[in-house]
Amino acid sequence: MGFLYQCPSCQQELSGEASFAGQQVQCPYCQAAHVHPKSPDAAGSPLDEDGLGMGAGYEEEADEDPLGDPDAPVMGEAFGGGLGGGLGDDYDEGGEDEFGIGGEGTGMEESDGTLSIPCPKCGQVLPTPPEMLGEDAACPYCNEVMTLRKEDSLEYKKEREEYYRMKDEEFSRKALNWAITASILVGISLIGMFLFLIFA
Numbered sequence: 001m002g003f004l005y006q007c008p009s010c011q012q013e014l015s016g017e018a019s020f021a022g023q024q025v026q027c028p029y030c031q032a033a034h035v036h037p038k039s040p041d042a043a044g045s046p047l048d049e050d051g052l053g054m055g056a057g058y059e060e061e062a063d064e065d066p067l068g069d070p071d072a073p074v075m076g077e078a079f080g081g082g083l084g085g086g087l088g089d090d091y092d093e094g095g096e097d098e099f100g101i102g103g104e105g106t107g108m109e110e111s112d113g114t115l116s117i118p119c120p121k122c123g124q125v126l127p128t129p130p131e132m133l134g135e136d137a138a139c140p141y142c143n144e145v146m147t148l149r150k151e152d153s154l155e156y157k158k159e160r161e162e163y164y165r166m167k168d169e170e171f172s173r174k175a176l177n178w179a180i181t182a183s184i185l186v187g188i189s190l191i192g193m194f195l196f197l198i199f200a
Contacts, residue, residue, distance in 0.1 A: 003039050007032065026140045028127065115153035119144055125154070 003016050009032035018039040025036045113130045121144035126137075128148050138145050150156050 003041075005037055008034055028140070029129065029132070031138045031140055115150060115155050117148055117153045120146055120152075128153070 003018075004013055005016050006012065007014055007027040007029065010027060010030040012027065012029040014027065016036060016039070020036040021038040023036050024033055026033050115128045115130070115133075116125045117128045118125050119139040119142065122139060122142040124139065124141045126139065126148075128137075132148050133150055134148065136145055136147055
């Protein structure tokens with residue numbers, strides 16, 4: 001049964017599952033490692049003042065490894081919600097169908113402006129809220145520290161590709177129109193010269 005709780009580091013609201021209680025997970029917003037709390041409805045679960053079932057020793061265990069285990073489940077991947085249903089398993093390296101460049105679907109692009117930025121080291125795609133652009137963040141898969149930039153996002157690259165594609169098509173249309181116009185003028189000139197020679 002799912003429930004909501006807050007990340008102890010950045011206070012972002014996260015989706016939880018009772019089956020992940022006690023496991024170490026990472027927040028997809030700030031990458032801080034923490035122990036997944038028990039469901040508030042679970043019998044005998046120690047509740048803190050917020051009623052989220054984190055327990056007395058929660059903060060100490062979470063602070064042991066700020067980057068966490070690279071193999072630990074990431075929130076979007078573990079629970080299939082909120083951030084595109086996972087960071088990497090459903091990502092198509094070609095990117096065309098997944099992000100709507102050559103096919104259907106919008107992929108990991110979120111309606112709230114979340115961007116999909118691939119890690120420069122391992123290539124995993126990280127959902128990035130707009131407010132985190134310009135900040136340094138650690139990849140939850142390989143712990144590579146990178147600066148989150150809009151120019152590195154798949155959405156930005158898609159827009160640039162679409163822009164240059166449209167410019168190329170426009171140039172091709174203009175070149176074709178000029179070629180047709182030049183052919184017509186040459187034809188008219190040849191007909192005029194032919195008639196002149198006949199009636200001269």
